[in-house]
Amino acid sequence: MNAAVVASGQGGASLDLVFQALADPSRRAIVERLCRGPASVSELAQPLEMALPSVLQHLQLLEASGLVRSAKTGRVRTCRINSTALDQAERWISRRRSAMERAFDRLGDFLKE
Amino acid sequence: MNAAVVASGQGGASLDLVFQALADPSRRAIVERLCRGPASVSELAQPLEMALPSVLQHLQLLEASGLVRSAKTGRVRTCRINSTALDQAERWISRRRSAMERAFDRLGDFLKE
DNA sequence: CCTATAGTTAGGTATTTACCTAACTATAGG
């Protein structure tokens, strides 16, 4: 297990992989769909004008990023989102916002002098 | 101007580009730095063990994504973050969270029956 | 005017990504 995975904890992955996964519109469509509830691979594939193996490749990336989990029962694989990976991304962004606010405050202090 | 850019409004860019930009650790380091205040290209380059032209390439991507703005005065280009691009990404994520909560509520209703 | 500094452009390479088709495996259900 690499350092990034260890740092992110419990099945999550690095921010690199999470943001990378979200950078593609097909993958975001999959995530959007899964936020409304679990779905099988072919359900996910249906609205995406793309061959099945390509969808699978996207799913692999989504799993690697930790955004999606899946389990196979019988011949159907059921996929669901894992909200903690999404949390990670959101937290990174909100920390940036905090940093910006602090910078803004320092600027105010500076202007008062 | 393409449809994605039009849709995102005022100098922002598509979510594709924003998430793509955030997927690279060097680019996130640049964003983190700029959240603490504006900086020149060489200031941004200094902590990144990488040749200047590579840094410039990252900056171009960051500008294309709308995350960073820059202007040149004299021979120094000053870069600053543009928070609206970050907002876009954050809003996409929080809409996903809302969708998940709605799905969860529907599940509760279902279980009550 | 000259030189050091700040950034830029051109162009090249190795790797990764996003797709595809074809062929395969495994299980549900008649």
Added chain:
DNA sequence: CCTATAGTTAGGTAAATACCTAACTATAGG
């Protein structure tokens, strides 16, 4: 048992990415 369905694997291509070096432009400041 046989066939249709659900997913998987293998393998190939075109384009994008992340770097690099070398060479260039433009401006600050003595």
